[in-house]
Amino acid sequence: MSYNIALQFEDGVSRIISCDADELVCDAAYRAKINIPLDCRDGACGTCKCHCESGSFTMGVYIEDAMTDEEADQGYVLTCQMKPTSDCVIKVPASSAACKTEVGTHGSHLQSINRDSATTVSFTVKSERPVAFLPGQYVNLLVPGSKDTRSYSFSSAPNRLEQSFLIRDVPDGMMSTFMRHKAQVGDFMMFTGPYGSFYLRPVQRPVLMLAGGTGLAPFLSMLLWLKDNPPAHPIRLAYGVNTNDDLVELEQLNALKAALPDFDYFTTVVDAASGHPKQGYVTSHLSAHDLHDGNVDVYVCGPPPMVEGVRKWMAGVGVQPQNFLFEKFSSTNETGAA
Numbered sequence: 001m002s003y004n005i006a007l008q009f010e011d012g013v014s015r016i017i018s019c020d021a022d023e024l025v026c027d028a029a030y031r032a033k034i035n036i037p038l039d040c041r042d043g044a045c046g047t048c049k050c051h052c053e054s055g056s057f058t059m060g061v062y063i064e065d066a067m068t069d070e071e072a073d074q075g076y077v078l079t080c081q082m083k084p085t086s087d088c089v090i091k092v093p094a095s096s097a098a099c100k101t102e103v104g105t106h107g108s109h110l111q112s113i114n115r116d117s118a119t120t121v122s123f124t125v126k127s128e129r130p131v132a133f134l135p136g137q138y139v140n141l142l143v144p145g146s147k148d149t150r151s152y153s154f155s156s157a158p159n160r161l162e163q164s165f166l167i168r169d170v171p172d173g174m175m176s177t178f179m180r181h182k183a184q185v186g187d188f189m190m191f192t193g194p195y196g197s198f199y200l201r202p203v204q205r206p207v208l209m210l211a212g213g214t215g216l217a218p219f220l221s222m223l224l225w226l227k228d229n230p231p232a233h234p235i236r237l238a239y240g241v242n243t244n245d246d247l248v249e250l251e252q253l254n255a256l257k258a259a260l261p262d263f264d265y266f267t268t269v270v271d272a273a274s275g276h277p278k279q280g281y282v283t284s285h286l287s288a289h290d291l292h293d294g295n296v297d298v299y300v301c302g303p304p305p306m307v308e309g310v311r312k313w314m315a316g317v318g319v320q321p322q323n324f325l326f327e328k329f330s331s332t333n334e335t336g337a338a
Contacts, residue, residue, distance in 0.1 A: 057083060057086075104193065112124045116248040119169055121180075136199035142191060155217040158221070197325075204297075211238070241268070244276065298324050
């Protein structure tokens with residue numbers, strides 16, 4: 001049996017490798033031609049010390065000079081003594097360049113293009129091989145016919161041949177213009193990744209997700225993964241947009257609500273003339289109760305003012321969540337993840 005080990009480097013690059021149940025993580029990394037920090041291989045020096053963010057494992061013998069009991073309790077590991085017993089996410093205290101690795105490059109072909117609304121486009125590509133990533137991460141997609149890239153979060157589940165994306169149709173935007181006027185099914189598209197530290201952590205308590213516009217994309221990826229791995233805690237999504245045209249993917253959200261135990265969501269529209277039953281910002285329709293007295297993980301993906309607005313709202317209600325994870329993006333210039 002083998003497990004997926006996600007190695008997160010200091011420069012934001014992620015590499016996901018396969019590690020057998022009876023294999024040391026350092027050996028699996030070297031087998032994948034990734035030179036993570038390593039020296040003694042005996043649990044004596046601490047050179048290979050990393051932080052395991054999630055997953056289970058067994059540790060071999062090591063001395064306190066290499067890693068203290070306190071560090072072990074905090075989730076630190078020695079990869080020269082670590083054997084996984086589940087999928088794991090490991091933060092490596094070095095850059096990808098220092099470890100002589102680089103971000104993955106993936107070739108794909110455009111499978112479908114959908115104009116979800118006047119302001120939003122979704123599209124799906126089929127890669128040459130399944131793409132491994134952590135739900136919530138993003139890639140840099142090369143705009144066909146140019147040397148420019150745009151960063152978009154996956155809106156699909158990981159480890160599939162097909163990957164989907166949800167993007168805002170930006171006037172004069174390079175990718176938007178390509179999708180609007182030039183894109184054809186079958187077109188070759190190249191992307192690199194995955195990148196990013198905004199991804200779903202192990203669900204150990206209630207989760208509150210707040211999406212702004214196409215910031216919904218990474219949450220769709222997370223929810224699709226959770227559908228196949230149902231959590232034991234409630235998941236709530238607050239999805240806010242500016243206008244009715246921006247409100248998309250409701251059919252998929254309803255399907256996820258039907259399939260995923262204890263998942264619910266609501267939508268809001270800022271435009272006062274929208275006629276939507278919930279108007280204004282998402283925080284206007286939340287209360288301190290939604291923060292479970294702090295026993296909650298809060299995820300936010302949206303424009304910078306939205307992220308800062310959520311921070312102020314939490315400070316105003318006087319409750320701080322156990323974890324606050326966010327991704328900011330700019331929808332006006334098509335840069336940033338989402």
